[in-house]
């Protein structure tokens with residue numbers, strides 16, 4: 019019988035929480051594919067582990083670029099690599115708030131993980147664990163009651179969820195977003211959409227016993243979190259690794275920080 023190495027792939031793995039998640043998973047014995055949108059950044063990050071003996075290799079992946087996503091999936095298929103863990107970590111928190119910021123934030127933080135997951139789903143082993151790195155900022159408290167109901171609707175489809183994010187971009191573009199009940203933050207809306215996608219994917223992938231959970235790492239000292247954040251990168255990544263390494267009978271379709279459920 020061939021024993022396969024437990025294998026993980028992390029998006030946005032060249033710095034911040036993604037890089038530390040790669041390290042912690044490799045420490046636990048995983049073979050890790052660290053992906054980065056610029057190949058050279060990924061190679062440099064992976065080279066930093068060369069002397070440690072950890073099994074971390076790099077592959078290019080720009081989550082905004084469908085051809086990059088397809089190339090990654092084709093490469094994994096060609097090399098006969100199946101994944102036990104997929105961590106959708108890559109994201110942006112852009113300055114300002116206008117139609118362009120709304121569109122780009124939704125593209126990277128919501129559409130990116132959706133497209134990466136769809137392309138890599140055939141490479142996920144039965145019983146794999148999928149982690150969406152989300153944020154407490156995605157909690158629905160700052161949304162109107164009508165939008166909260168729409169996002170939390172258990173029968174929400176992918177098409178309806180995409181339409182909701184398109185409405186948000188249009189409402190930002192024509193200046194009606196406040197009246198329509200949206201918060202004034204594209205990052206918040208992108209993570210609320212990612213959380214809704216987590217629940218949809220959890221239901222879709224249940225027949226293959228693949229668990230899909232959203233995780234908030236807390237406020238972490240990375241380029242995104244800034245130097246005054248309350249948590250170290252190692253502490254934040256532990257929340258992600260907890261979800262990535264849940265046992266086969268662990269929860270699915272949940273939202274967690276430090277291994278404890280938090281409100282949508």
Ligand code: NAP
Pocket residue numbers: 029030031032033034035036054055056059079080081082106107108109110126151152153154234235236237238239240241242243244247
């Ligand atoms: P970070 O230091 O800014 O790193 C972001 C990572 O995402 C970088 O590797 C970046 O790559 C990558 N990325 C951005 N756009 C990409 C794209 N189109 N394709 C591929 N990679 C892309 O952020 P972080 O703090 O580590 O955040 C990691 C995750 O934790 C994010 O999902 C974030 O929303 C979440 N989070 C962070 C905090 C916090 O306080 N830090 C709190 C809550 C949630 P480049 O180097 O190429 O830009």
